[in-house]
Amino acid sequence: MTKVVRMKALFAAIAVILIFGVSTSLFVAYADKPASYDMNDKGLTYGNGNQISVIGYEPDLILAEGRNGTLGYVYASDLNGEFEPRTPEEAIEWQNEHIGEDRVIPLYDIDGETVVGEFIVTGYRPEYVHPIIE
Numbered sequence: 001m002t003k004v005v006r007m008k009a010l011f012a013a014i015a016v017i018l019i020f021g022v023s024t025s026l027f028v029a030y031a032d033k034p035a036s037y038d039m040n041d042k043g044l045t046y047g048n049g050n051q052i053s054v055i056g057y058e059p060d061l062i063l064a065e066g067r068n069g070t071l072g073y074v075y076a077s078d079l080n081g082e083f084e085p086r087t088p089e090e091a092i093e094w095q096n097e098h099i100g101e102d103r104v105i106p107l108y109d110i111d112g113e114t115v116v117g118e119f120i121v122t123g124y125r126p127e128y129v130h131p132i133i134e
Contacts, residue, residue, distance in 0.1 A: 067117065
């Protein structure tokens with residue numbers, strides 16, 4: 001019985017060493033890689049919105065799921081829209097004037113040209129905003 005226990009302990013120790021070694025080497029490999037987006041054949045950067053805080057800017061094409069479940073990319077410029085407020089008051093005024101207005105923008109393939117669907121940018125709806133109660 002003690003041989004079986006020792007063998008199990010040995011296998012467990014080897015597994016821990018292998019897992020730790022692999023995860024450490026993967027971490028080192030990615031830690032050395034500069035933070036940047038991939039680029040398509042047209043020179044457009046693409047990626048998901050979660051990388052913006054790490055890389056420091058948004059890609060040209062942002063990964064999105066279209067209204068019919070199709071995965072594709074939306075142009076950051078389309079997603080953000082044309083309005084760029086200069087003050088918080090101007091932003092709130094615009095928001096109040098456009099309550100509930102959705103916008104439909106094209107969903108592209110990774111090439112940034114081929115339209116594969118539509119993406120809905122949901123407008124501001126005050127009923128979905130819940131105040132924080134302390």
